[in-house]
Amino acid sequence: MTTVIDGKAVAASVIETVKSATRTLESETGVRAGLAVVIVGDDPASHAYVSSKSKMAKECGFLSIQHTLPNETSQQDLAKLVADLNADPEIHGILVQLPLPKPLQSEPIIQSVLPEKDVDGLHVVNAGKLATGDLEGGLVSCTPAGAMVFVRRTYGEDLSGLNAVVVGRSNLFGKPMSALLLAANATVTTAHSRTKDLPAVCRDADILVAAVGRPEMIKADWVKPGAMVIDVGINRVPAPERGEGKTKLVGDVAFEECAKIASVITPVPGGVGPMTIAMLMANTIIAAYRKAGRKPPKF
Numbered sequence: 001m002t003t004v005i006d007g008k009a010v011a012a013s014v015i016e017t018v019k020s021a022t023r024t025l026e027s028e029t030g031v032r033a034g035l036a037v038v039i040v041g042d043d044p045a046s047h048a049y050v051s052s053k054s055k056m057a058k059e060c061g062f063l064s065i066q067h068t069l070p071n072e073t074s075q076q077d078l079a080k081l082v083a084d085l086n087a088d089p090e091i092h093g094i095l096v097q098l099p100l101p102k103p104l105q106s107e108p109i110i111q112s113v114l115p116e117k118d119v120d121g122l123h124v125v126n127a128g129k130l131a132t133g134d135l136e137g138g139l140v141s142c143t144p145a146g147a148m149v150f151v152r153r154t155y156g157e158d159l160s161g162l163n164a165v166v167v168g169r170s171n172l173f174g175k176p177m178s179a180l181l182l183a184a185n186a187t188v189t190t191a192h193s194r195t196k197d198l199p200a201v202c203r204d205a206d207i208l209v210a211a212v213g214r215p216e217m218i219k220a221d222w223v224k225p226g227a228m229v230i231d232v233g234i235n236r237v238p239a240p241e242r243g244e245g246k247t248k249l250v251g252d253v254a255f256e257e258c259a260k261i262a263s264v265i266t267p268v269p270g271g272v273g274p275m276t277i278a279m280l281m282a283n284t285i286i287a288a289y290r291k292a293g294r295k296p297p298k299f
């Protein structure tokens with residue numbers, strides 16, 4: 001029997017932990033966790049994600065601030081906003097929604113967020129801590145942190161003896177996911193578009209993670225029987241079967257056929273996606289606990 005992970009349910013359990021930790025922190029120290037989310041431009045998907053983040057932050061009991069800036073925002077004005085948020089003692093977490101509209105450059109902005117407020121986990125200090133196996137001191141990028149919750153709930157804390165293959169090497173997902181799996185003692189391969197015989201490499205994986213952005217690229221014969229398959233892709237494709245001009249979301253994994261081979265699999269939608277926002281809340285409460293000199297909860 002294949003287990004299809006219910007990402008919404010797991011995310012809801014993470015949010016319950018965040019809510020309880022928020023109440024404890026406020027009642028014991030008077031500190032209310034604060035999250036600032038910054039969005040530039042008018043991309044509809046980004047606006048939807050940011051609204052969900054701001055709404056969820058309120059539900060968690062945080063001070064939730066959203067800065068919505070126009071397309072024409074200059075690099076300097078955006079940098080000034082980040083500097084102001086860095087200096088604001090009520091704000092424990094800062095997230096700049098990506099991608100930024102052209103010609104804005106995201107990297108200088110990401111690196112200007114104070115590492116201790118970088119709840120996206122993208123600052124080189126946080127990426128470096130993760131790369132050196134320091135999982136307690138830094139903040140981890142939200143989507144891989146969420147995928148690791150699924151892995152821990154399936155296999156436990158120690159992945160010794162398991163082969164993990166991560167297809168994709170982005171800074172937002174592939175690299176931190178590989179580092180997290182390695183820190184949990186898995187034998188990790190980071191595969192990408194230039195990997196030779198990708199299907200054969202994937203077939204070796206006990207844990208196969210797909211983050212390539214190519215609809216349904218991973219096929220059933222790429223999957224080792226009994227493997228755990230985590231799909232991080234979110235691709236909107238035409239769905240003429242639903243009516244003229246209709247679309248649907250699919251992952252990077254051909255779900256129906258791969259579900260017959262895997263023992264555990266995540267769906268799209270409803271798998272890793274909801275964990276991204278839940279782990280942003282988790283990172284914010286971790287940052288607030290650290291600022292207050294308290295030991296943060298574990299997720």
Ligand SMILES: Nc1nc2c(c(=O)[nH]1)N[C@@H](CN(C=O)c1ccc(C(=O)N[C@@H](CCC(=O)O)C(=O)O)cc1)CN2
Binds near residue numbers: 099274
């Ligand atoms: N600064 C950041 N920018 C972006 C990130 C990020 O982690 N930090 N990730 C993505 C977008 N994203 C959050 O920002 C995000 C993507 C998807 C989901 C989600 O819940 N997806 C649902 C489907 C949603 C739909 O119907 O469209 C799912 O998979 O079930 C949440 C957050 C890029 N930018």
